[in-house]
Structures are given as structure tokens and as C-alpha cells.
Amino acid sequence: MTTTVLRTDTGWWVQRGETAYPIRTPAVTTGELLADRAAIDGAAAGAESDATPVGDLTLLSPVTVPCRVVAQMVNYRSHATDSGINPDRVSATFFRKTSGSITGPFDDIVKPAHVQLLDYEVEIGMVAGATIEVGTTITADTLSEYFAGVVITNDVSARDLQLPKTQFYESKSYPTFTPAGPRLVLLTHEEWRRFDQLRLQLWVNGERRQNGRVGGDMIIDPVSALAVLTGFQRLDAGDLLLTGTPGGTALSAPPKPIEIIGSLIPPHVKWKTFFKRQASNPKYLKDGDIVEVRIATDDGAIDLGRQRCQVKYS
Numbered sequence: 001m002t003t004t005v006l007r008t009d010t011g012w013w014v015q016r017g018e019t020a021y022p023i024r025t026p027a028v029t030t031g032e033l034l035a036d037r038a039a040i041d042g043a044a045a046g047a048e049s050d051a052t053p054v055g056d057l058t059l060l061s062p063v064t065v066p067c068r069v070v071a072q073m074v075n076y077r078s079h080a081t082d083s084g085i086n087p088d089r090v091s092a093t094f095f096r097k098t099s100g101s102i103t104g105p106f107d108d109i110v111k112p113a114h115v116q117l118l119d120y121e122v123e124i125g126m127v128a129g130a131t132i133e134v135g136t137t138i139t140a141d142t143l144s145e146y147f148a149g150v151v152i153t154n155d156v157s158a159r160d161l162q163l164p165k166t167q168f169y170e171s172k173s174y175p176t177f178t179p180a181g182p183r184l185v186l187l188t189h190e191e192w193r194r195f196d197q198l199r200l201q202l203w204v205n206g207e208r209r210q211n212g213r214v215g216g217d218m219i220i221d222p223v224s225a226l227a228v229l230t231g232f233q234r235l236d237a238g239d240l241l242l243t244g245t246p247g248g249t250a251l252s253a254p255p256k257p258i259e260i261i262g263s264l265i266p267p268h269v270k271w272k273t274f275f276k277r278q279a280s281n282p283k284y285l286k287d288g289d290i291v292e293v294r295i296a297t298d299d300g301a302i303d304l305g306r307q308r309c310q311v312k313y314s
Contacts, residue, residue: 004305006054008059020051069098073094117158117159118158133234134230141189143226151185156176179307289310
């Protein structure tokens with residue numbers, strides 16, 4: 001059975017149903033908390049006298065900063081197709097985001113004034129539970145020894161910066177560009193085997209834009225991705241790995257004839273034309289939009305909760 005961890009400005013909690021029980025721990029960071037499993041287990045068996053309604057808590061991101069934030073690029077077949085990429089030719093590719101981009105599950109997503117095309121990407125975040133040295137081999141049987149659990153993330157992206165610069169770091173690292181939470185769901189060895197049953201959904205103003213299930217859509221599973229990542233990247237407890245998004249983002253590839261014509265014109269002309277067309281795309285996030293995200297198995301046995309953020313233009 002999963003253990004659901006919450007974080008507030010007063011400390012850490014274990015959620016059971018609609019009730020939260022305090023975790024008696026000196027831990028400040030997510031990594032420190034995950035090292036104090038006895039305290040987590042104690043809260044999971046908490047007495048009713050300690051109970052607090054979850055609705056009375058102001059929840060923060062359960063992933064504390066600073067930490068490493070590593071993300072996979074184009075890791076769902078539906079997203080690859082939307083992007084004009086052959087999913088059968090996708091390899092494990094990673095980029096970094098600043099942990100300063102992490103914000104709470106109900107905080108505003110703030111668009112910088114110079115950003116024009118603000119996009120969304122619902123993603124499963126895997127939270128490391130132990131130090132993973134470069135060269136570590138992780139298998140399906142040992143995954144639970146190195147990763148503690150999963151969390152909802154939204155990989156917010158400034159597309160007009162990402163594409164012409166052909167880099168992701170700046171376009172995905174502004175403050176509030178990684179809402180995380182509300183729950184850090186700790187998984188057992190057997191529950192990790194249900195990872196491919198998780199469904200990712202995202203709504204904008206009540207309209208469902210993304211709806212994808214890991215199984216059958218994810219291109220490179222976590223174990224296969226980690227076989228590449230651990231060859232060069234160290235991770236520590238509390239670090240965050242974003243695992244890609246399904247189709248349905250605002251950004252989509254141009255039709256093939258337009259793409260062919262675009263390859264024949266100078267880059268500055270191509271991008272000017274592309275962004276002029278994108279400016280009329282109503283799916284990009286606007287001031288006041290409400291973005292809601294949910295990740296869970298269809299039977300609800302693993303439920304990462306529901307995130308709700310409002311877009312604010314600076």
C-alpha cells in the first residue's frame with residue numbers, strides 16, 4: 001500500500017484518506033526525510049489525536065530545493081508524433097532545469113513579460129531515495145532501492161525561447177516553471193511494477209488537453225532511461241527525474257509540406273513565420289488560465305493527487 005507524504009511550512013505529514021498525521025522528524029529537506037523512514041512509518045500509524053484535515057493544510061511542493069532536476073526529452077509516442085518526430089528513432093535524451101523553477105501545487109505559474117508562447121507538459125516525477133553514483137546499474141528488481149516514489153510535475157515551457165535557441169535550460173527554468181505535488185507517493189517494490197499503469201491528465205479551464213497512459217505510449221521506460229543517465233549523472237536522495245509528457249501540448253509540428261518549404265528558407269525567416277502562425281494558436285496559456293493536473297492508476301490504487309495552478313502574466 002502506498003504511503004502519501006505532504007509538506008507544509010510547519011513540516012511533513014502522512015495522508016490517510018482526507019486526514020493528515022504529522023511526521024515527527026527534524027528533516028528539513030526531502031532527502032533528509034527519506035532517510036528517516038522510521039518517522040514516516042510512525043506517522044502512517046498515527047493516533048487519531050494527532051489528526052488534521054488535509055483541507056486545513058496549505059501544501060507546498062514535497063520536493064525541496066536546492067536539488068537536481070533532470071528531465072527526459074520526447075519520451076511518449078503521442079508527443080513525438082505531435083512534434084513531427086518518428087517515435088521509433090527516439091533515444092534517451094536528457095536536459096536539466098534549475099530547481100529554482102520548482103513551485104507548489106497550488107501556486108501561480110508566472111509568465112515573464114518577454115515570453116510569448118507559454119506551454120504545459122504533465123509529467124511523472126521520480127524522486128530519488130538514495131545516492132546513485134555514476135556507473136550504478138539499476139534494474140527492475142533494484143529500482144525501489146534507489147527511487148522512493150513519484151510526484152506530479154508540470155514542465156512549463158517558453159516555446160518561443162526553446163525552439164530558435166535549440167536549448168531547453170533557459171526556456172524551462174524560470175521561477176514557477178515546475179509546479180510539483182501535492183503528494184509525494186512512496187512506492188513499494190511491487191507498486192513500482194505498476195508504473196506503466198499510471199495515467200497522466202491535464203486540463204486548461206476545464207478542457208482536457210492531455211490524457212495518456214504510460215503503458216503503450218512511453219517510449220523509454222525508467223530502467224532503460226536510467227541505464228543511460230547513470231552513465232554520466234550522479235543523483236542524490238531528493239533529486240527529481242521528469243519522465244516525459246504525452247501528446248496534447250499547445251506546440252505541434254507544422255504540416256509536412258510547410259516543414260519542407262521551411263527547410264529551404266533562412267532560419268530567421270523560418271522562425272519569424274513559424275511564430276507568427278503559433279501566435280494565433282489558442283492553446284497557449286493565457287493570463288488567468290487554470291491548469292489542473294492529475295496522475296493516477298485507473299483503479300485509484302496509486303493516486304498522486306490533483307494539482308491546480310493559475311497562470312499570471314508578470
